[in-house]
Structure formats: C-alpha cells, structure tokens
Amino acid sequence: MSLLFKHLRVHQVFGANTDVGKTILTSGLVRASAAKKNRVFYLKPVSTGPIQDADDEHVNRYAGPHKALVDTHCLYRFDEPVSPHLAAGMAAKKAGARSVIVPTDDAFITSVSSYIRKCAAGTAEKSHMYIETAGGVHSPTLSGTTQLDSYRPLFLPTILVGDSRLGGISSTISAYESLLLRGYIVDSVLLFKDQYYRNWEYLGPYFAEHGVRVSAVDPPPPREAEPSRNFLITEEYYSKLAANDHTGGLFGVVEYLDERHEERIKELYSMPRRTLDTVWWPFVQHGLVKGEGDVNVIDSAWGDHFTVFNGHRSPSPSTPSAVVTGSLLESQFDGSASWWTQSLGHAHPALNLAAARAAGRYGHVMYPQATHTPALRLAERLVHGGPGKGWASRAFISDNGSTGMEIALKMALRVASKQFGFAPQERKKIGVLGLRGSYHGDTIGAMDACEEGVYTCEWHQAKGYWFEPPSVGIKNGRAFVKIPSAVAKQKDVEGQPLSWVYNVSARLDTALASAYRTHVNGTLEKLAGSATPLGALVLEPLVLGAGGMVFVDPLFQRVLIDAARSRGLPVIFDEVFAGLWRLGMHSAAPLLGAYPDVAVYAKVLTGGLVPLAVTLASEDVFRAFEGENKADALLHGHSYSAYAVGCEVANAALDLSERVVRGEAWRAARAAWEAVGEGEEGGDGGAAAPAAAVWSVWSPQFIDVLSKLDVIEQAMTLGTVLAFKVRGGDIGYQSHSAQAMLKTLGDATVGGTSHDVTSAPGGAPFSIHFRTLGDVAYFITSLNTPPATIRAVEDRIWASLGR
C-alpha cells in the first residue's frame, strides 16, 4: 500500500545506474533537510558492499553536523559489492544454505512500510525521509524482482539520480522511462554538473517537457588517499551542498520537494469537490451523493488494491484509520474487480509493456481491409484455440461489450431475416428469446433485447419474450434449484451437491428436463401465433450479471438452446461478463453441451486495462453477409476497431491468464472443492462434458457457513465470483439493504483479523470497495488474487455481517 503523511514527506531515491552519486546526493539531501531543522529519516533498505562503518559512523557520514536530527536505518546488509540478489545468494552460501532468509517481495515491502509508519507515528514534527534504493532502477533486489517492480506497491514519490558521465543522458532517460512505465511520480532528477559532458544542459529542457525538474550540483572532489584529509574535503563539499545559510547547494531541491509534497496533498484534498462540480458519473444518482466524503479518490492502484485518499473523510467516525495510522492514503480491496474488468490485477507490468509495445509500433492503424499482427493473433487465438474452438470461424473486434452485443444482434437478425424471409416491416419487429433479468449493455439496441426495467430509457422498446429462469443457489450448505411456478408446478430441487446441478448432460433425462421442455415448447408454440416473429435466442450463460448475479439453472438454458436450434433460431451467448475464466472456465459452452452461433467477449479480455470486445461468429453467420453488394455487408465499425494497443494487451492478458489457470493456486482451489464432494470431472470429454465446472476461488467452508446465516437468503459462487442475497429491506435494484448491511467493509480498521497482515501489500489495514445490486452483494477477485487475500476478504465479510 502507498503511504502519505502531512508531516512526513517521504521520497525514494533511485539511480539511473550504479556509481552515479546516489549515496552522496542522498547524504546531501539528508543534511540539507536537517539544516533546515527538519527531523530526517534515512533508510537504506538493502546495503551491499564492504561495511565501512558501524551504525554511529553511518549516521555521521549521512548527517554530518546534524546528527541529533537524523535517524539512519538499514534493513538488510551484505558485504559483497554485487547486486542484492547475488549478495544474498553469496551470503547464504557462506553461512550454509538456509540460514540467510531472502525475504519475499511482500515481506520486503512490509518491512519498509513498517519502518515508514513507525517513523511517522513516532514524531509529530515536520520530517523528511529519504529511502535510498540499491544500484539502478532495474537492479534486482533480494528476491530477484527488479527494484522498481519490487517497490511499486508503496508508490512513493521519486527522486531520480541522473548519470553525469558519458552515456549518462541515455541511461538517465531510459531509467526515467522505466519508472514511468510503473506510473511513478518522479518529482526531481538530480545529477552532478560534469563540466565536460554537460549532461544536465541537455536533460534540463528534455525533462522540462515531461514536467520534471532537473537540478545539478557540483561533483564531489576526487577521493584523497589520506583518510583525515579525505574526511576534511568531503565535509567541506557537503558544507556547500547544505550550507549554514540555507542557500545554494541542495536547498533549492529540498524546497522544491517540499512544494511538490504540499501540492500533492492539496490536489488530493481538492479532488472530491472538483469531481462533484464537473463529473457526471455513470450509473450514479448524483442526488444521493451526500458530499465530498462520498467520492472515492483513487490515487493509484496495484494488484488487487486501490490506494485511496482518506483526508476528506476525516475526522469522520467511520474512518478512524486516518487518525490511527496518520496516513492520508489507505489500501482498499477492489471488491468489484473494477466493475468486473480486472482479471490480473491493476497495473500489471506485462500488460503495460504490451500496451507500450503496440503504441510504439503502430499507434492505432486503420482496420477495414487491413491487418496487423496484434489483431490477427487475437482473432486466431479466440477462434481456433479459445472460446470459439469447435464452432466459430470469424472474429469481429469492437470497443466494448455493449457494441459487441449490438454487432451480435445485427448478425443474428440478418441470419433470421434471410432464413425466415422476413419482410422489411417485419424485420423491425423481430423479437428475441431470452431470460427475465437479462442485461446486454447500455446502448439502446442492446437494451431492446431485454425487457422493460429500471435501466431502460425513453427509446427503449423491448423486442422479444423473456422466460422466468429457474435459479441456482446455496442455502444451509447445499445447492438448490428454485423453480418458478410459471415454469413448472414442481417443488424446488434441494439438498444436492452443486456439482450435480452443473452436470447438465446427466440431467437431460430427468423429469425436470421434461418439465422444462414442456414449458419452453408450449410457450414457443403460443408465441408462434403472435405478431412478433422470433429471430434469435440471446443468453448470458450461467449467470445474469447486471440482473442481480442470478445463477440460472444450466439445464434450463440447455433446454432453451435445444428448442431454439430445432426452430432454426441462431443462438447468441453474451459471455461479456462470465466468459474467459471469470467463472473458472473459458466458456460455458462445454458445460452446457451446446455451442452458440455468435458469442461476445469483453471486460476481462484485456485483463482489465483498456476497453475491447470481440464478437465471434460461425461460418454460416459470416456467409449471411457475404455477397456482391456492399450494402449487404455488416456495416458496423467504430473508428478504433481492433486498435493495436487493445489487441496486444488482450494477447498478453490471455497469455498470462492461461498460465494462471494452469497454476498452483487454481489447482489448490479445485482440490478444496473436490475435498467437500464438489467439482468432480464428469461426462465423456468434449463439448458435452462439464469440464470440472463446479469450484471457486472462494473457500467451500466460507460458502458453507455463509449460506447458513439467517441474514443470508442464499449464497452462490463459481470461479472468481461470490454473490449473496441479504434478507430484509426493500428488494430489487433500488434497494440499499446489502449496502447497508456490509457498510463496515468501507472501513480500513474494522474487522481486522490475522489475515490482514499479509493481505494488503505492505501489511497495512485495508478497506473493501464493493458494489451491490439492490439486495445482492457480490465480490469478484482477479484470476490471480492471492489466496491469503481472499481469505482475508472472507474474514472481513464475516466480521461485517456481525459474526
């Protein structure tokens, strides 16, 4: 987690390379800060190289005459003058294998974070802290992760010590770009004035273009062989960097860093008001936003957590955390996976590098009748190896799920029009079949494929018929299927394992399947007599997302698909939310034992970085638009269709996802569900088999106890999704009952358990950001959220429910 204190300004010092004067300039900054009567903390988390001085001398070296105001600290010290990862290895070898424990990145960051918090809590004076990293920006730290990735969770403002030697322009700019690729705030570039190479003269205007100030100071005098003489000239040099009259040397830098610190805090305090004055949020009733405290100010994000500002909420009693830790920033678990988009964590370096690579090579280039590698690879992998495997022949790439669904609808409606020979006026009224509670996006065409409801706008005209869906849930530790009386006069299925419910092929011969068929076919026969011709079946397989996280009986969806197919209706799968492993599987098609004709993917397609959608289509659908006449083509396309950045990020996200899916955490989660009698592999392989469908990253024990609570009407989970309906209060989308019941999740200090210590990076307490759909609360993790974090979130939910 990132930290920010009013009284304690913290900067990390990165070097453009080793031996660029990082230690000298940091010492100078320490002394200049101290000369101005600030309390100063100097932290060197990892030190390598011969240990020249004991702790006292160490302070002397950094603090000079200001010893009383300066604390110095080192967390890990090695005497070999090599990269930390090698130093740790050598030390381990020397000491005999396992006696030197190399900290994990998490443990390392926790140590640094603890030190910062301890220093902040230990003083109320105006203080400065300088954290000196080791080597260059990308030098490996103890675990082997490079430094700027390793320090990234702390997201500290940065001083980059530039290289004043020949070649130093290049290494300084490259180091800056590496910092920038991790989003760091670089407050200052600092380097020596080498009078021959004069790098600072070039770098000054260069960085000014990037809004970064460059400061240059005289280089230190050459080292003298005689120690006392050397001490004297060194002290003389430092006395110029941090002179008694507080002018020249590094004082300008210290003052500038103070200003940047204050501006940053001022900016954060101003953001809620300015946002309320200018922004129109999606899906928010601004009239219900009570004030600045209701604005979530996200300063940065990393992995599964936001770092949010809390200054505008203090001293509200609901967030005593700000008082306790003193930090104006706190960790917040991104419990809705940022509106269902995150699947690999925020700011994942591999996705960011993919975006940079494509932007650098192409920018965005024209797509119609053109091709480029990122788009072609994405199309091929989705069609041949991804969710399109076995049925799709074409990929149509667009910008978001809603446009992807409009494209899908245009495809299916054309197929139906040709198939059934609809007249022009009939075509405008073609209806779709769907499920009550479906949601396919916010554009008006996508909405017309849904019933009238709270989301709909003036022009909405529901076109179709929507079945009341039987739904799946867990209560008292067992799965049930709730059967609406309109569907069948039959008691709900109860007391089954979840895996039984999802073994669709095994259930095709049951009495319930027959009842479903009778209902569906009967309804379709009745509809055949109506004025609305039917053109497509449009389904969100397995779960109605925006409709309230309703898990639909997959058997009912299979029966619907079979019925639609037998009548020649094309079938659309809207897997915008649920596809690509969100529910633990690539696509629901294998589980349902039925392929679609058209299917749409978005959200997690890019791992949660940038918008993109893909509509996959079968060869028959494609052929319905092929001809000699341009007007018969699918005349739909957005300017940024298949933009290179989006496609390249999607390729990287799919690569990473495939690794996670085969990884240890998923294997362990599957095993946990198997251990309680769920998640068995079933069927005979291929499309008809329920491919180990029933498991979740959420623990079966947690679901079990949750589903036994009185206040919980039902719970449900698959893959990364957990949803539960609370009892009491209003029902439906406008209800606030789930929000109210879980409100303590918004607080970083309530309900903490031992898990907290390992869950938010840096070991700090964290709050949970979550969304509700009326009386339904849901929580969604990334594919790679660490199990310890998920356990911590479970504990927090449990505590929040008053347990």
Add this chain to the structure above:
Amino acid sequence: MSLLFKHLRVHQVFGANTDVGKTILTSGLVRASAAKKNRVFYLKPVSTGPIQDADDEHVNRYAGPHKALVDTHCLYRFDEPVSPHLAAGMAAKKAGARSVIVPTDDAFITSVSSYIRKCAAGTAEKSHMYIETAGGVHSPTLSGTTQLDSYRPLFLPTILVGDSRLGGISSTISAYESLLLRGYIVDSVLLFKDQYYRNWEYLGPYFAEHGVRVSAVDPPPPREAEPSRNFLITEEYYSKLAANDHTGGLFGVVEYLDERHEERIKELYSMPRRTLDTVWWPFVQHGLVKGEGDVNVIDSAWGDHFTVFNGHRSPSPSTPSAVVTGSLLESQFDGSASWWTQSLGHAHPALNLAAARAAGRYGHVMYPQATHTPALRLAERLVHGGPGKGWASRAFISDNGSTGMEIALKMALRVASKQFGFAPQERKKIGVLGLRGSYHGDTIGAMDACEEGVYTCEWHQAKGYWFEPPSVGIKNGRAFVKIPSAVAKQKDVEGQPLSWVYNVSARLDTALASAYRTHVNGTLEKLAGSATPLGALVLEPLVLGAGGMVFVDPLFQRVLIDAARSRGLPVIFDEVFAGLWRLGMHSAAPLLGAYPDVAVYAKVLTGGLVPLAVTLASEDVFRAFEGENKADALLHGHSYSAYAVGCEVANAALDLSERVVRGEAWRAARAAWEAVGEGEEGGDGGAAAPAAAVWSVWSPQFIDVLSKLDVIEQAMTLGTVLAFKVRGGDIGYQSHSAQAMLKTLGDATVGGTSHDVTSAPGGAPFSIHFRTLGDVAYFITSLNTPPATIRAVEDRIWASLGR
C-alpha cells in the same frame, strides 16, 4: 520509411550504455557473418572520438581476414569523444559557426535509408548489414533528438548490446524498455560474460519471458600497451568470436538473426491469407475482396505513414515498386487519418508515454462515485476551457463516438420528456430533428436518430424528421451554396468567397436567412400536428461526415438551432468527427453563434491512439437526472468508463494539439488563405464571431485548380479535411467511381514528383491509402502533418487525376 529485403538482412545495434562493447561485438558479428560467406555491410552513421585509422584500416578492424566481403561506411565523423550533438556543436565552433551543417532528423534518416537501399540494389547475394548507433539508446544524435526516436522511422530490427558491468542488469532492462516504448522489434540481447557480476545469468531468463534471446560471449582480453602485441591478442579474440569452423562465438547469434529475419518475412507473407480466413472486417463486403492482394498488411506506422508489406502484391503490374526498390515494405500515406482518428501522427512518443504512465499508475480503476487525476483533468479542461466553455457544466466519459451519442440522446430525450410531460408510450416515439445524410454512429440507438439508409440494420426505426440541407462547395475557384428546391425556391448562391459563406452572423439578415426560417418554421408547424412528438435537434455541425463529407450551409444550421431553441428543444452537437480542430476550430459553436445543450467528442480526442468519448452537458441537462431516486439517474455506463489510459492520452493529445494550433505551420496556412482573400477574422469576438474559420492546411491554389477540373463536380476544404465529388459513374455510397478514378494513388511509384523526396520519412517513394464515400473522395491530415507532405499528396492527387 521502414525497409525489408529478402536477400539483405539489416540489424541496427543499440547499446544499453556507452562502453559496453558495442563496437567489439558488432565487429564480431560482421566477421561471423562474413566467415559464413555473406556479403556484409557495416554502417556507423555517426562516429565520434579520435579517428584512429584511415578507411582501409577501418575495414581491417571490422572485417579482419574477411576484407573482401565487407564494406564499411560512416556518414558523419567527429573527433571529440562526446555525445554526437555536442561533437557536432564543437566541430561547428572550431570550423567557424555555419560551416558544419547539422542534418535534420529527416535528412539523417534519408542518408541512412539511401545507404541501405543502395547496398540492397547493388547486390543480389545473401547479405547482412549491421548499423551501429552511437552511445546508449537515448544518446542524442546530431540534431539533438535521442537516437531511438531519431531512427524510429526506419523501424529496423534491433540488437541490444547489454551492459555486463555492475549496474548493467538495470541499464540493459531500462534500455530495452525504452526500445519497447518505440515499438522496436528486439531480436537479440548480446553481452559479455563477466564472471564476477554474471549479469547474463539474470538477463537470460528475464528476457526469455519477453520473448527475447540473450547471448553472452567471453569478454575481450585487457588492452596491451604494445601495439603489435595488442593487435595479435585482439585478432586472437576475434578469431574465437568468428572461428573458421563456424562454431561457437557469435555464430549462434548470426544464425538466430537469420532465422528471425526469415520468420518475419514468412509471417508477413502468411498474414493476408490468415486474415482472410479469420477476420470479419467492419464496413467491408468480404464478397468484394478479391484475394490476398486486397489485404493491406500494416507492419508498423510512424507519423503520417503506414509501412505496408507489398510482397503478396508482387509481381502485380500495379506495384512495380517492389521490383524497383527490392524492399518488401513501403511507405503509405494514411490518407483517411486512419478512419478520422489521427491528429498527431502514429506512435507519437508523448502519447505513448502518457498511456504508459497511466497504465503504470492505475491500470484501469472503477469510475462510478470515484475519481482519479486523468479523468478529472480531462473533464475540467473540456468543460471549462475546451469546447464546453461558455455553456457546459458536466463531462460524461465513455468509450466511443457511438456510445457518446447514445448517452447524448438519452440526456436530450429525458429533458424533453420532462419539459413536455410526455406519457410513457409517447416517450418511445419521440422524434429528433436532423439533416438528411446525418450519421451518428453504428449502435442502433444512434442510428435511430437518422433516416433509413444503406447503413441501417433490421431493427432500425428512424425516429424524427430530417431536413434536406443546403450545402457548400467550391467550383471554378469560388464558393457556392446549393439550395434544395424543397428548402427554398431560390437560385443557388454562387461566386462568393468561402469566408462570406461562413460569416454566419453577417448572413442572419439576408433574404436567404428569411427563406430558411420560413421553410424551417413551416415544416415544424406541420410536424406539430403529427403523432410524433419532437424531442431534440441533433446536428453534425458544419459537415456530415459519413453521409458523404457534405459541408452544410452553416446559416441553415443556425436557423435550425434558433427554431429548435424557441420551441424548447434541447440541441445536440455531434462533433465526434469535426470537433477538436479537425476543421481548424475547437468547436463549431462560435462560428454558428449558438451553443448546444449536449455535445459529443471522440476520435481525435486521444490524438488517434485509443478509443474514448466525452459527452458534455449543460447544468440544466444534468439537473434533469438528479433526484432522490436511483432509477431517475442516467443509468448508462461501460465497464471501462473513463479508463485512466484513455483519459491520460486525451490530456496529452490536447496539450500537444494546443501547441500545434498556435504553431508556425498553422499560422502559415491561415496566411495563405488570407492572401487569396479568405479567412478574415470577422464579427465582434465571443461566441457570435466566426473565429478565423475559413482556412485549411490544403493549399488554396490546389483547391482552386482542383475545383476547375471537369472531372470534379465540386471540391471543399476546411481545416485538415479535403473532399471532392467526382463526376460520372454511379452515385451514392455504393458507387466505386471515386475509388476507380484515383486508383493510382495506391501505387508507390506512380505520379512521383520532387516533393516525394522530402515527404515519406527516409525519402522513399510512397503510396497513398485513402477511403471514398461512393463518388466522394476525401483526404484528412493530422493537425501536424508537415506542409511538404501535404504538398506532395496534392501533387499525387493531381497526377492521379491524370493532370
């Protein structure tokens, strides 16, 4: 422009820093390539430092025993061992100011490119070329631009020489990331095996993760003082790097580079077929795609040009270029500005860095009820200082122009419903007022705001009334306004300067204005009696884009706005295509002398990198959704709403655009139009003034002669847009007449003039990619396309028309 030859493999060698062994390893590669009987070209474009040897010795040094097979060349040589930009400066000083001419980036790249092309043309043998850059990746070259930006137009595959010293892990990775930010293909990382620091052991697996192979070779022996002894041990060292038996040393690297070269060519040849097999293009009738030759394979892009593969088109007679230059890649001017998106050129480093910075800091984060700096800044600048200035109070951010327009429609329809108290069933039928030929995007709601037409799909239901618009054009050097007989029984206005047409405030008192008012008000009175209630006026100010680049008489639009306003109808400006300086102005509002209630911006909003849209709204519109009830809110939002990357790129694009708009090229273009009596400032300032509206980056002389051609029915230009209608053939969207008439633009070698030499980067011939709308051809530049390029395109168009 980028180059690629089958017989000549070219690699540029970048260094992670100076003094990392770039020259030694390049010499080794030269010798290893030669030892395998390849012809080898070694180019050191810029050499600094003491000149130790004459040309002959130079060859000796690089080629050793393989002299007969190796050519070496240096383009610029300086004897000071400093960064090239300083060396050039020092040399100039020594020689007396101006006698040393520092080449521009263009001239520099042209020299390098000419050398490559000369070598390629001079041999048919299998050849290798190594181009050794100076210093590190970001060391400034002669002009002061850093090397990897300077070389970027050539987009050559890269060998990165890594740093084997302490700190070298960091500098090697950072240098790689700087290369990656420019999109470079890095084929290999090459470094010395330093046995103490062992950087290669770390870098090997690190780069394997990024698909880059690391090779390490023994370091050279220490330098001996005695020259002949030094020569001997150096030659001995080289003889190991490039041994006679073709094993060990650098042979593995040479073979791997050969493989990469062949794979790249193979991939390019395979792309057209694979694309035809898997991709479904937007707005393309696949049935009219005749084969692989119709697929534009875009290998990279830079500035205003694509680099496209031509191998699959040879030996087609229409592209003899492939035969002439021998390059499988050629430059292609992006004449549609990649579907109207580009405004700052492809792969602009500042936009790419903005994308990287936001991705690194946030990834994408949740937006509803949250805020982050990139979104807030974007909202504020558009509302307060941008096109929203003077009327807007809120920014609603979404993903593309079509969704931005759906949001605008939802806003306006709600305002009208409340204003006029429409009943629920009436709301579904609210009509809009618009112009015939309007187009507002491809989603079905946006299409319903347009008439039935070629673009519409099954569900389309035109809701509204569309006026036949009077249009503006230029014929025989003078502007005219064509008045449809339905609008007024009046002769077309002819023979006026264009600036007269656009001086709306001055024309408000004319007889034509009265005639427009009579027509508009009469029509609206008739409509008032119909069953369709009217809810909004929806306009593309000044130009109907997709409707055929029809420039509408601004006076007519103003009259419409006044009439709508007087009836209480909200007014939507769809400035998705034309706004943000595309037509030389921020927004058309000042020219029209009327503000909208809602306005939409997209396309150039991000400078042409990633999708984003903003819908601006007035405070009254915003208040229409405010209340205590969530269901009354604007329930529209896409998952990636206001994603940080898009917003940050938009901020950077707007920053850059504001600079271009105030820059010399725009000033000169305005002056050129003023010189022919156009473009005068008029009015009294403020919203009512035509803010120097009538000018274009296209030359007035070119428009003049173009408009006098028999084959041209009319021409028109504003800002960056040039459009002309050709005579003959079919009319309308499905016509191919404009495409047919201009077909030679697709050829890189036809119609070349002296301008060509300076237009495509690297001085190579170029083709022009352009789109037509039936019988209308149009060409769109970026805001910053160099005037010389525009002149060259004008010449090419002229030549293509048979002049």
